[in-house]
Amino acid sequence: MQFSEDQAEAYDAISEVLKLSGVDLDNATLTPQSDGKLHVLAVLGKAGSGKTMLLSKLVAALDEAGVETVSADYESRKRKDKRTLAVLAPTNKAASVLRNHGVPATTIHRILYTPVYDPEYEKIAEWLAGEGEKPEIEGLTDVALDRAFAFYKTHKSIPGALAAAGLRGSDFITGWSRRDDPLDIGFIDESSMLDDKQLDDLKEIFSTLVLFGDPAQLAPVGQSGNMSFDKLPENQKLTLHRIHRQEQGNPILDIAHALGDPALTFERFEKMIEEAAAKDDRVTVSPRVDAAMMARSPVLVWRNATRIRLIHAFRSAYDAPEDSLLSGEPLICDGIELPLKHRKKRIDLEARGLIKGAQVIYLEPGRKPGFSRLHVVGAEDPRVNAATIIQIEAPDREEPFIASAARMGATFLHGAAVTIHKAQGSQWPEVQVFAPDIYAAYRSGRSEAGIPVWKRLAYVAITRAETRLHWVTRYMLARPTEPLGIADLVAPTPPLEMTGSAE
Secondary structure (H helix, E strand, O other), rough: OOHHHHHHHHHHHHHHHHHHEEEEEOOOOOOOOOOOOOOOEEEEEEOOOOHHHHHHHHHHHHHOOOOOEOOOOOOOOOOOOOOEEEEEEEHHHHHHHHHOOOOOOEEEEHHHHEEOOOHHHHHHHHHHOOOOOOOOOOOHHHHHHHHHEEEHHHHOOHHHHHHHHOOHHHHHEEEEEOOOOOOOOOEOOHHHOHHHHHHHHHHHHHHHEEEEEEOOOOOOOOOOOOOOHHHHHOOOEOOOOOHHHHHHHHHHHHHHOOOOOOOOOOHHHHHHHHHHHOOOEEEEOOEEEHHHHHOOOOOOEOHHHHHHHHHHHHHHHHOOOOOOOOOOOEEEEEEEOOHHHHHHHHHHHHHOOOOOOOEEEEEEEEEOOOEEEEOOOOOOOHHHHHHEEEEOOOOOOOOOOEEOOOEEEEEEEEEOEEEEHHHOOOEEEEEEHHHHHHHHHHHEEEEEEOOHHHHHHHHHHOOOOOEEEEEEOOOOOEEOOOOEEEEEOOOOOOOOEEOOOOO
16 A cells, blocks of 8 residues: 555654664664654654655665664664654553554563563573574474574564573563663554553653543543643644545445534434445444354453343343353453562563453363463464453342352453453453443433533444444343353464462
């Protein structure tokens, strides 16, 4: 895809700022940072305007110029002439979306801490990064090192490369240290999710910041609908107007962008959805939530009470027992509860994708009490056996039922339905949006920064759909025609056993 006029203008503006800091993209040359000033720009645009494409092109140009991309995986030793780039997102989910587009991204929190490598394995990392000779490591053959090198050439991930050589995270990472040294260039995606304090923290770390954000999304809680980039001077904001994906006649984006019309009423908006559904099967209107779809793509809701009711309806539709989980039930990782002495276990779990916000499918109980076999959606090696604390909420209970009760380990909530706020930064091929909750937001009359809350909610929910939007109009659930199962989940390798200290 070629740049549009507004993308080209944004690229040129960012290139000029980078040149002031000593990075010349036109000539692919680098000089040490000299002007000592903080540079901040914001690239703003709605869904489909090409923000991710622009970001990825800039990352490629910086790489070609010799700028080193750093992440939570590995950071080489500091040199006077070294220039670095970090691509960050506020959440793990948002960072994974970028990685799926081939952009090496990590979370803001993780970049504040750097891994401490075992000295022997740091030699491998330096070699992979082109800063040393091929090492000789006891217990690792040349064939294993060659596998690591081949992986790194494609994926640029040190932990991934070491895993290809047969090593786990806890084999080569001995701990984490708080970052002391400042960083250089930072690209922050999904910056509409940043609060003012996070932006201030980033300004202290980076000398050049480029924020990529959607002004139509939901603002952070407690900021009255205002985004952190709203306070930037107008000459530091670059707006992308052209909607690239509109060339494909995408009705989902047509509907989403119609929400920008101040005169649009909720009734007219629903009529637009009905008209789109009559013309294009990428939009459907249904009186019922599809239980089968909930097993792999959560229903998006506004109210937490609605989320709990739909989860209860989902489990009832599949005749799930109250005291245990069925094989194939969806879960959302809510974090890892492990004390510091089990640091290595946390590293292993996070390396396998069990991070906050990860979508997981329950397979079966593990071999030990409190353990579960899980499928981590989107992970290269998805099968894992881990100590789990699984909470199942129900409308008639003040406290959730604990379906799996390890003393410590990965914690989960049910994933058949999630709030729109939690879904921000994620995408699924097909998405069901629960319209009665959007209507409830409309009836509330609430606004954020002069924009009705229902429009912000509808915009975020609709743009989570990659290929098909399902607009659900009633409090009804279509019962599944087949039992819940896991036949659709592929396990390329035998499951990794995560036993021991996390028990």
